Amino acid sequence: MAEVTVPVVPAWFQNGFHRFLRPYLKRHFHAVAVESECRESLDIDSGEPLLIYGNHPSWWDPLIAHYLNRSLFPSRQFYAPIDAEALEQYPVFGKLGFYGVRMNTTSGAGAFLKKTTAILGDGGTAIWITPEGRFADARDHDAELMPGLAHMCTKLSRGWVVPLALEYLFWDERLPVCLALFGKPVQIADLGNPSKLEWQELLSTKLRGTQDKLAKLAVARSSDPFDNLLQGKAGAGIFYDSFRRVRSAFSGKKFRNQHGEQFE
16 A cells, blocks of 8 residues: 655745735735734644635635734744646645545545544644535535544544634725634544444535634624724725725815725
């Protein structure tokens, strides 16, 4: 049986990618922010396996995950499964920690478990997974989580599993905000030996509860509960901002490019 190897991620390439990623996100988002209180629970020993699983509302998710990993878990190498055919078409993703899986076959599911186990056992890593298996609205909780994650968890005797909720919202600015909320980390060693079905129920309950909490914060339209990891462009667009500049001139008030009060 061939030994399963951990994909090597060249540090120079990944560092160069992040020099591109930060300004790229700043051009496309007014802010990327994480809920403040949840950050306190993310101080996890880097020697312990870490699985972060989240909802899948947008094609931005892999880039946001990579940025969150660098910002919040700088001592951990990012890894994430990706469709094998997509990786074959864009092999550059492999240099950023993405590894190919074919989940629609028995052999592919087995290969996913072996590769993921090897990565988690390597130490100093974090695996980010979107187990919904499809794009889904952030408020849509109907999709059952794919069983691969629960199966993976039954193979682990230690480590942490953390739910992540993401939403992309338009508030008072032309550009959207990305909000992130991590649920309470689950320490595998504390659970005994749950079955696959028990893991499936636990993972789903934790993720949907985290999404519900973030949804309430999103509806409140306040940045107060969040830490701003990145702030991009402000303003509501050239036509609306031009109107506001003229209005400010006539009123004698100073023009503020920031349209709302969020993420100043």
